[in-house]
Amino acid sequence: MAFEWLNPLLIATALLLAVVGAVRRVNLWRAGQPESVDFVAGLIAMPGRYLHDLHDIVERDKYMSKTHAATGGGFVLSLLMIILVHLLGINNQVLGWALLASLALMFVGAVFVFKRRLNPPSRLSKGPWMRLPKSLLAFSGAFFILTLPVAGVLPEGAGGALLTIVLSIFIAMGLSEMLLGMTWGGPMKHAFAGALHLAFHRRPERFGGGRSTGLKPVALDQRVLGVQKPEDFKWNQLLGFDACVQCGKCEAVCPAFAAGQPLNPKKLIQDMVVGMAGGSDAQYAGSPYPGKDVGQANGGPLLTMTEGLIDPETLWSCTTCRACVEECPMMIEHVDAIVDMRRFLTMEKGSTPNKGAEVLDNLIATDNPNGHAPTSRMNWAADQNLPLLSDVKETDVVFWVSDGAFDMRSQRILRAFVKLLKAANVDFAVLGDEELDSGDVARRLGDDATFQSLAKRNIATLRQYKFKRIVTTDPHAYHCLRNEYADFADGLFDTIEVLHHTTYLNELVQAGKLKLNSYKGGTVTYHDPCYLGRYNGEYEAPRELLRSLGIKIAEMERSGFRSRCCGGGGGAPITDIPGERRIADMRMDDVQTTGAELIAVGCQQCTAMLEGVVEPRPQVKDIAEILVESLVEPLVQERH
Amino acid sequence: MQPDSSTALDDKGLDLTELDLKIVSLISIGKHPTSGRARRAEQDGRAVELGMVLAEATGDKQNLTVIHAGDSQLEAQQAALRSYAGMGLGAVRVLQMRDSADAINPLSEYLYKHAPDIILTGVHAESGESSGMVPYLLGEALGWPVVPRIANIVSIKNGVAEILQALPRGQRRALAVRLPFIASVDNAAPAPRQSAFGPASRALMDQKVSQSDVDGVRNAWSELPARKRPKRLKVVKAKTGAARLKAATAKPQGAGGKVMKEQSAAEQAQAIFDLLLEEGVLR
Numbered sequence: 002m003a004f005e006w007l008n009p010l011l012i013a014t015a016l017l018l019a020v021v022g023a024v025r026r027v028n029l030w031r032a033g034q035p036e037s038v039d040f041v042a043g044l045i046a047m048p049g050r051y052l053h054d055l056h057d058i059v060e061r062d063k064y065m066s067k068t069h070a071a072t073g074g075g076f077v078l079s080l081l082m083i084i085l086v087h088l089l090g091i092n093n094q095v096l097g098w099a100l101l102a103s104l105a106l107m108f109v110g111a112v113f114v115f116k117r118r119l120n121p122p123s124r125l126s127k128g129p130w131m132r133l134p135k136s137l138l139a140f141s142g143a144f145f146i147l148t149l150p151v152a153g154v155l156p157e158g159a160g161g162a163l164l165t166i167v168l169s170i171f172i173a174m175g176l177s178e179m180l181l182g183m184t185w186g187g188p189m190k191h192a193f194a195g196a197l198h199l200a201f202h203r204r205p206e207r208f209g210g211g212r213s214t215g216l217k218p219v220a221l222d223q224r225v226l227g228v229q230k231p232e233d234f235k236w237n238q239l240l241g242f243d244a245c246v247q248c249g250k251c252e253a254v255c256p257a258f259a260a261g262q263p264l265n266p267k268k269l270i271q272d273m274v275v276g277m278a279g280g281s282d283a284q285y286a287g288s289p290y291p292g293k294d295v296g297q298a299n300g301g302p303l304l305t306m307t308e309g310l311i312d313p314e315t316l317w318s319c320t321t322c323r324a325c326v327e328e329c330p331m332m333i334e335h336v337d338a339i340v341d342m343r344r345f346l347t348m349e350k351g352s353t354p355n356k357g358a359e360v361l362d363n364l365i366a367t368d369n370p371n372g373h374a375p376t377s378r379m380n381w382a383a384d385q386n387l388p389l390l391s392d393v394k395e396t397d398v399v400f401w402v403s404d405g406a407f408d409m410r411s412q413r414i415l416r417a418f419v420k421l422l423k424a425a426n427v428d429f430a431v432l433g434d435e436e437l438d439s440g441d442v443a444r445r446l447g448d449d450a451t452f453q454s455l456a457k458r459n460i461a462t463l464r465q466y467k468f469k470r471i472v473t474t475d476p477h478a479y480h481c482l483r484n485e486y487a488d489f490a491d492g493l494f495d496t497i498e499v500l501h502h503t504t505y506l507n508e509l510v511q512a513g514k515l516k517l518n519s520y521k522g523g524t525v526t527y528h529d530p531c532y533l534g535r536y537n538g539e540y541e542a543p544r545e546l547l548r549s550l551g552i553k554i555a556e557m558e559r560s561g562f563r564s565r566c567c568g569g570g571g572g573a574p575i576t577d578i579p580g581e582r583r584i585a586d587m588r589m590d591d592v593q594t595t596g597a598e599l600i601a602v603g604c605q606q607c608t609a610m611l612e613g614v615v616e617p618r619p620q621v622k623d624i625a626e627i628l629v630e631s632l633v634e635p636l637v638q639e640r641h
Numbered sequence: 642m643q644p645d646s647s648t649a650l651d652d653k654g655l656d657l658t659e660l661d662l663k664i665v666s667l668i669s670i671g672k673h674p675t676s677g678r679a680r681r682a683e684q685d686g687r688a689v690e691l692g693m694v695l696a697e698a699t700g701d702k703q704n705l706t707v708i709h710a711g712d713s714q715l716e717a718q719q720a721a722l723r724s725y726a727g728m729g730l731g732a733v734r735v736l737q738m739r740d741s742a743d744a745i746n747p748l749s750e751y752l753y754k755h756a757p758d759i760i761l762t763g764v765h766a767e768s769g770e771s772s773g774m775v776p777y778l779l780g781e782a783l784g785w786p787v788v789p790r791i792a793n794i795v796s797i798k799n800g801v802a803e804i805l806q807a808l809p810r811g812q813r814r815a816l817a818v819r820l821p822f823i824a825s826v827d828n829a830a831p832a833p834r835q836s837a838f839g840p841a842s843r844a845l846m847d848q849k850v851s852q853s854d855v856d857g858v859r860n861a862w863s864e865l866p867a868r869k870r871p872k873r874l875k876v877v878k879a880k881t882g883a884a885r886l887k888a889a890t891a892k893p894q895g896a897g898g899k900v901m902k903e904q905s906a907a908e909q910a911q912a913i914f915d916l917l918l919e920e921g922v923l924r
């Protein structure tokens with residue numbers, strides 16, 4: 002056959018250039034900060050992580066998961082065999098047939114990719130991504146024909162020189178997309194970086210169904226606090242950004258994006274890539290940050306990102322709801338990146354917007370965000386006769402009251418919960434004025450110094466007493482206590498269980514400690530608070546509680562792990578970045594479609610946000626309040 | 642009524658690049674009203690903010706020196722001083738003295754020696770004596786004019802500063818004051834910028850040991866939290882909304898007194914002198 006040297010040469014060149022590109026890419030990641038990773042264990046675990054964790058997420062979209070399995074699986078198999086057959090020249094008929102089969106598989110997958118791209122949803126990026134299905138078809142199609150003689154279907158040299166040349170053009174096209182594109186920044190980069198990201202993920206606990214949601218502490222004696230330049234990220238965070246496939250799943254669920262605030266998690270990750278590799282965002286072919294044009298942003302590994310690459314408003318729009326992280330098939334950690342950059346803005350630049358500075362000052366001076374006298378923390382319970390830990394020293398359950406103590410609406414929830422605790426004869430006590438703000442808001446606003454100070458002082462207080470459990474009605478405090486305090490607590494939390502009040506109440510109800518009448522109102526829906534659901538995986542207890550009242554929950558389309566944020570997390574109501582709509586209004590629209598008359602909630606912040614929506618709208622009640630209304634009160638309650 | 646010009650600096654982009662202007666802001670340890678904890682004092686923070694804006698306008702941040710006379714060894718005080726530094730100061734100069742000592746002598750000695758052009762202070766401290774006397778005593782010691790309760794410094798030309806003084810109800814009075822001078826900064830001045838933890842913790846606490854006398858008078862006192870004074874109810878007998886608004890916003894009509902605008906400076910001075918004699922301020 003004429004030019005039979007051509008194709009092996011093409012393959013060899015492509016492989017070589019791909020390796021060169023890979024080295025360059027790896028060096029981009031290595032510019033990041035050191036982070037210790039178990040390389041061997043990670044690499045061994047990688048295929049499993051791909052097949053289970055990643056695929057479980059892709060599986061939510063059946064069409065795409067089948068398409069991806071066929072295309073990706075077909076490609077990996079084909080590439081291995083192409084090297085054997087067409088580069089090393091092993092002329093084995095069985096191998097030839099096997100290669101034909103895997104190329105056919107890839108081709109079929111590519112046809113479906115092509116179909117999806119005929120009328121792509123807005124969340125998908127266009128540009129080079131529109132070229133990808135054609136490259137996939139070219140690659141699999143051309144190699145298929147080229148392999149026919151090996152399998153003995155066609156005689157050697159069939160088709161003549163012309164066909165060979167045409168085939169070679171397709172092969173060159175396919176190879177450059179599939180191999181060069183993989184390491185030189187084309188769409189296929191996601192496969193290369195994605196595989197390594199799975200292996201060297203910064204939160205390996207997430208694999209195998211685990212959960213890792215606590216933010217990582219800042220070492221407060223560092224040269225720069227937080228992330229100023231791309232190189233201030235950990236190296237495996239940089240690697241993670243490179244893994245993005247621009248599928249826009251994150252964009253589709255982001256409440257800030259939907260509200261028209263200048264945030265799009267997909268664009269944010271792409272901007273991180275621009276920063277890491279240097280250049281401008283002109284190549285970006287997806288949805289922009291609402292209200293901002295693409296093409297204005299410039300960055301480089303040594304440039305301050307918030308000056309030219311990313312508008313601080315983008316970072317402050319995030320509610321830290323983690324919806325993006327939950328949906329991302331590449332398991333990218335958007336919230337970590339956003340808070341890392343906020344840390345720089347707050348702790349180095351002192352530029353927390355709007356009420357941010359005031360709230361942080363108050364937290365420093367009074368241990369609560371609104372500057373109330375620290376000695377007035379127990380005023381809400383003046384009539385409750387609550388035992389104080391400083392008196393009793395020992396108890397079963399510590400009721401963590403949280404800053405809801407200072408807010409009249411939240412106090413109704415606290416009272417309801419106390420009534421339930423008393424009705425169930427629980428041995429509990431509160432910290433009273435010794436309790437401080439959990440540090441949640443300070444941490445989400447990027448002030449890790451204040452968070453750490455609050456956390457350490459709270460831990461020192463808790464250490465003085467003997468108890469088994471901490472129960473709180475505030476999912477934000479719950480998250481801090483359960484997932485973030487351990488970094489400073491020296492093992493204290495190994496023996497203490499932290500529970501959300503819905504979990505605990507459910508336990509009491511299931512154990513028969515609380516007698517409840519059945520609920521007599523109309524339709525009820527349940528809003529999953531982000532910090533209870535996605536951050537802590539508690540979706541069931543609140544629902545079981547409602548069911549135990551005989552309520553049939555009218556679920557919203559976005560519920561459970563897909564719940565839409567109320568807009569109240571991450572300090573968003575404090576930084577208050579303007580958009581076109583309010584997130585709480587959109588959530589209320591979700592509620593309205595169920596026809597519910599009552600929204601059951603498990604968070605005082607969600608309660609405040611949803612009650613902030615103008616009437617007429619359904620009522621909003623915490624589950625504790627709903628339970629109290631149905632409580633069968635014991636007739637004689639004689640206890641000493 | 643003059644327009645509120647607290648944003649005038651930004652509007653005009655105050656440019657002092659040609660000036661070799663030395664500014665000093667004096668800071669004290671503040672006290673949070675509800676928790677009583679040491680903090681950045683509100684007015685002193687504004688004095689630093691104004692000093693920073695002026696220094697930035699000269700093109701050299703080093704033209705501002707921030708000075709505290711007191712004891713920076715105590716942890717809470719150190720944290721409060723650092724929260725000023727977190728506004729972006731490289732250093733805070735501390736005239737180290739015992740907490741119980743009187744700050745006036747070391748301050749006036751230091752200021753006499755370094756001869757700045759502008760000294761900014763708060764109106765009065767948030768703890769301790771809180772007498773508001775520091776700018777006056779320093780003015781007396783240095784022989785400089787004192788401008789109380791300023792809201793902003795609008796421009797500095799030919800050695801004369803154009804200053805906006807804060808009056809009640811958002812009114813401003815434009816003053817022209819020759820350098821050097823001492824000014825106390827009112828709450829109406831622009832709020833201090835946010836204090837950031839990183840620069841705060843890295844700032845230099847530049848300590849100078851200084852001689853000072855124990856403040857015997859003050860040490861004999863004991864401190865108690867202030868009691869809220871009962872407020873006198875103002876009965877407004879207005880019939881219409883407009884009248885009520887007028888009553889609520891009107892300037893208090895001082896009984897007696899007179900406005901002297903036309904007379905010569907000598908006559909005006911004589912009138913003030915006579916009044917002070919009459920009131921027994923001067924003897």
Ligand code: SF4
Binds near residue numbers: 246329
């Ligand atoms: S960050 Fe994740 S979810 Fe968002 S576009 Fe990239 S891969 Fe998709």
Ligand code: SF4
Binds near residue numbers: 320
């Ligand atoms: S955490 Fe929520 S608000 Fe923030 S980027 Fe992700 S989806 Fe958007």
